[in-house]
Amino acid sequence: MSTVVRPPSGVVGPVAWVRNNLFNGVSNTIITIVLIACLAYVLPMIYAWAIGDAVLTVKPSDDSWWGYEFAPNADACRVADGACWDFVTEKFRVFIYGLYPQDALWRPTVMILLLFGMIGVSVNSWFWGRGLVIAWLVAIPGMFVLMQGGLFGLSFVETGKWGGLPITLIIAVTGIAFSFPIAVVLALGRRSDLPIVKTLCIGFIEIIRGVPLITILFMASLMIPLFTPEGVNFNKLLRALIGFTLFSAAYVAEVIRGGLQALPKGQFEAADAMGMSYWQKTNLIILPQALKLVIPPIMNTFIGLFKDTTLIIVISMFDFLGAVRLASNDTTWRSFYVEGLVFAAVIYFIMCFAMAQYSRRLELKLDTGHRTDAAPRKPWFPGIWGPGQNSDLR
Amino acid sequence: MVDAAVGAGVPKRARSIYDKEVQGVVWQVVVLAIVAGVVYYLYSNMVANQARQNITTGFDYLGREAGFGIGESWTTYSPASTYAQAVFVGFLNTLAVAIVGVVLATFIGISVGIALLSRNWLVAKLMSVYVNLLRNIPVLLQIIFWHTLITSERFLPIPREFLVENGPQPLLGSVYFTRRGIFMPIFEGHIGWLGALVGLIVGIIGAWLLARWAKRRMDDTGQQFPAFWAGIGVLAMCTFVGWIVMGAPTTVSYPSIGRFRVSGGMTMTPEFLALLLGLTVYTSAFIADIVRSGILSVPKGQIEAGRAIGLKESVIMRKVILPQALRVIIPPLTSQYLNLTKNSSLAVAVGYPELVSISNTTLSQTGQAPEAILIMMIVYLAISITTSLLMNWYNARIQLVER
Numbered sequence: 184m185s186t187v188v189r190p191p192s193g194v195v196g197p198v199a200w201v202r203n204n205l206f207n208g209v210s211n212t213i214i215t216i217v218l219i220a221c222l223a224y225v226l227p228m229i230y231a232w233a234i235g236d237a238v239l240t241v242k243p244s245d246d247s248w249w250g251y252e253f254a255p256n257a258d259a260c261r262v263a264d265g266a267c268w269d270f271v272t273e274k275f276r277v278f279i280y281g282l283y284p285q286d287a288l289w290r291p292t293v294m295i296l297l298l299f300g301m302i303g304v305s306v307n308s309w310f311w312g313r314g315l316v317i318a319w320l321v322a323i324p325g326m327f328v329l330m331q332g333g334l335f336g337l338s339f340v341e342t343g344k345w346g347g348l349p350i351t352l353i354i355a356v357t358g359i360a361f362s363f364p365i366a367v368v369l370a371l372g373r374r375s376d377l378p379i380v381k382t383l384c385i386g387f388i389e390i391i392r393g394v395p396l397i398t399i400l401f402m403a404s405l406m407i408p409l410f411t412p413e414g415v416n417f418n419k420l421l422r423a424l425i426g427f428t429l430f431s432a433a434y435v436a437e438v439i440r441g442g443l444q445a446l447p448k449g450q451f452e453a454a455d456a457m458g459m460s461y462w463q464k465t466n467l468i469i470l471p472q473a474l475k476l477v478i479p480p481i482m483n484t485f486i487g488l489f490k491d492t493t494l495i496i497v498i499s500m501f502d503f504l505g506a507v508r509l510a511s512n513d514t515t516w517r518s519f520y521v522e523g524l525v526f527a528a529v530i531y532f533i534m535c536f537a538m539a540q541y542s543r544r545l546e547l548k549l550d551t552g553h554r555t556d557a558a559p560r561k562p563w564f565p566g567i568w569g570p571g572q573n574s575d576l577r
Numbered sequence: 578m579v580d581a582a583v584g585a586g587v588p589k590r591a592r593s594i595y596d597k598e599v600q601g602v603v604w605q606v607v608v609l610a611i612v613a614g615v616v617y618y619l620y621s622n623m624v625a626n627q628a629r630q631n632i633t634t635g636f637d638y639l640g641r642e643a644g645f646g647i648g649e650s651w652t653t654y655s656p657a658s659t660y661a662q663a664v665f666v667g668f669l670n671t672l673a674v675a676i677v678g679v680v681l682a683t684f685i686g687i688s689v690g691i692a693l694l695s696r697n698w699l700v701a702k703l704m705s706v707y708v709n710l711l712r713n714i715p716v717l718l719q720i721i722f723w724h725t726l727i728t729s730e731r732f733l734p735i736p737r738e739f740l741v742e743n744g745p746q747p748l749l750g751s752v753y754f755t756r757r758g759i760f761m762p763i764f765e766g767h768i769g770w771l772g773a774l775v776g777l778i779v780g781i782i783g784a785w786l787l788a789r790w791a792k793r794r795m796d797d798t799g800q801q802f803p804a805f806w807a808g809i810g811v812l813a814m815c816t817f818v819g820w821i822v823m824g825a826p827t828t829v830s831y832p833s834i835g836r837f838r839v840s841g842g843m844t845m846t847p848e849f850l851a852l853l854l855g856l857t858v859y860t861s862a863f864i865a866d867i868v869r870s871g872i873l874s875v876p877k878g879q880i881e882a883g884r885a886i887g888l889k890e891s892v893i894m895r896k897v898i899l900p901q902a903l904r905v906i907i908p909p910l911t912s913q914y915l916n917l918t919k920n921s922s923l924a925v926a927v928g929y930p931e932l933v934s935i936s937n938t939t940l941s942q943t944g945q946a947p948e949a950i951l952i953m954m955i956v957y958l959a960i961s962i963t964t965s966l967l968m969n970w971y972n973a974r975i976q977l978v979e980r
Contacts, residue, residue: 401950
């Protein structure tokens with residue numbers, strides 16, 4: 184007869200977990216107590232500001248699906264101690280759409296939904312293939328047509344009126360999409376045996392990477408009008424896009440170069456031995472493998488570039504952050520700019536964090552273990568406080 | 578014989594269009610021609626446009642009077658100074674915020690990175706929240722957020738309010754947190770502080786020589802010497818002597834709050850604070866993750882070996898883990914330093930007068946955009962290249978010497 188032997192008490196279970204993770208040793212106990220004290224002081228303050236004493240005015244409404252509607256009240260905000268979320272509900276439309284004409288707001292809405300739909304499809308590796316690339320090549324001009332109008336009976340909206348989330352998304356998506364082919368060419372050029380091509384590519388990549396994005400944007404916004412012949416005018420959005428694309432191309436090129444360098448030399452030699460031409464070798468052997476290697480680091484570069492789209496406010500365009508800034512110019516609500524920034528920070532955080540999590544999952548999925556320099560999967564480090572713990576026990 | 582015939586034929590082989598080398602030369606000539614053509618086309622357009630719009634060209638404008646004031650400056654500057662001086666002030670301000678930012682971000686980043694690996698669940702989780710929260714919010718948004726928080730009338734008082742009875746009280750007696758910036762006491766300028774600085778430099782050299790001697794002696798004889806504490810001692814000693822010899826100044830200038838202005842003491846403007854806070858906090862989150870993965874990259878056997886020969890945990894950290902982790906940490910750390918320096922250009926959004934901000938004023942006043950942008954780019958490239966060279970030199974020094 185077999186008897187189930189229970190583990191000795193204090194080894195498993197919540198109490199043991201607390202003891203092992205929070206109160207193991209004198210120093211850890213002190214740290215834990217001090218931290219809990221700090222949190223007990225700070226968290227209620229944050230709660231009081233953000234929720235407890237905050238103002239979010241609603242009033243009953245029959246038209247609304249949830250029975251209420253927002254009724255922003257600046258006076259209520261002024262007497263309250265906490266945050267004024269009424270600023271966000273009052274200016275929500277400006278935050279999201281900028282100065283886009285009121286009667287055509289469905290167009291940016293459709294564009295945003297379309298884009299998120301495309302992204303939702305693209306993150307699923309089941310759909311990866313030529314079809315997806317073609318779908319994007321159709322979708323990106325489609326976005327522009329939808330926003331700009333002038334075709335299919337849509338009223339014309341000049342790019343100066345675009346703003347808010349659509350601008351952020353357009354710059355990020357188009358910049359990244361167009362920079363990719365340029366980046367591949369630059370990376371191949373940098374690895375090329377031809378000295379002139381190599382020098383030109385290195386020069387371009389290193390100059391762009393050596394200066395801040397702002398100088399590139401200034402250059403695009405101020406120099407392109409000088410570079411183009413008389414009568415040719417690029418609008419501001421297009422100029423910003425050119426600057427942003429060149430900037431991202433240099434960064435993505437370096438990531439792709441990393442992938443090219445990580446390929447075993449035998450792959451190049453085998454292709455040469457088969458008598459392949461340079462382009463055959465590159466298209467059929469090198470790029471498919473190198474690009475697969477660099478998908479996770481490229482995702483990280485893209486997250487960085489997405490955050491960098493905020494910089495276009497310095498050439499006075501209104502992306503999402505710029506629209507928040509624009510909304511706070513209203514004298515009634517000026518004092519509540521901080522709440523607008525907190526709201527923007529939450530939105531940016533959600534998007535960037537989602538991308539980061541996706542990138543991490545992708546990394547695990549694509550890591551088929553062929554690389555020698557793969558990072559250790561699970562942390563083993565035992566910690567630096569307290570002597571001699573063995574991580575295997577955990 | 579057949580062999581001889583083949584051997585004789587090789588040197589004289591005619592070059593054909595299918596020869597890889599010939600193709601290479603052709604390709605390069607084509608690429609070069611296209612690039613040169615495009616550059617020439619853009620340049621000629623620029624010259625034509627500038628002539629048509631009556632824009633003056635050349636760098637003569639640098640010698641003219643700038644005519645605008647700059648809020649904070651490390652050198653003497655007035656609106657009567659030249660554009661060249663204004664740009665130099667901007668350059669110094671960029672350097673100031675970049676250097677302070679790099680030092681602070683490194684310090685915070687390393688602390689957070691080590692804390693990320695803590696056995697204490699609460700510490701590790703809090704640090705992970707810190708890292709994930711801050712690196713997923715655009716740095717420009719963070720800088721604008723801090724600036725708004727500091728300058729908003731809802732959170733901090735203005736200096737005058739400290740004069741009111743029952744008003745806010747300064748921290749530690751004389752540190753004023755206001756929405757015009759932080760006002761704090763500082764030692765008054767005196768030659769003695771220069772003496773202390775010289776002493777400090779001499780001390781650093783002395784401590785370095787001492788450490789070298791201690792290491793050589795340990796390699797030769799195995800005898801240990803507390804080089805770290807002795808080095809600190811030498812450093813403190815030399816600084817102290819330099820300070821004493823040059824007159825031992827102790828006068829402190831306290832900020833005095835007036836009705837309309839604050840005099841004396843040291844001021845940190847809201848712009849500088851916001852920029853520094855934003856850059857430091859954002860970059861430290863990245864550095865923390867770099868440090869964490871650097872430490873994790875050290876093979877477990879190294880720590881176990883350290884324990885097996887009876888080293889203390891702190892010694893294992895200092896002598897076993899860190900030297901090996903640094904090899905993994907330094908290259909990405911370099912690019913974070915460069916990022917911080919480049920991101921300091923975001924000051925233009927809050928009005929801290931650094932290089933981009935001043936160049937922007939310059940180019941809108943003179944209309945000479947190409948020159949102003951060129952100067953900006955060259956200065957940033959110079960900073961980037963210098964930083965890269967320094968860090969590459971350090972990286973080469975600490976790399977594993979293969980036997």
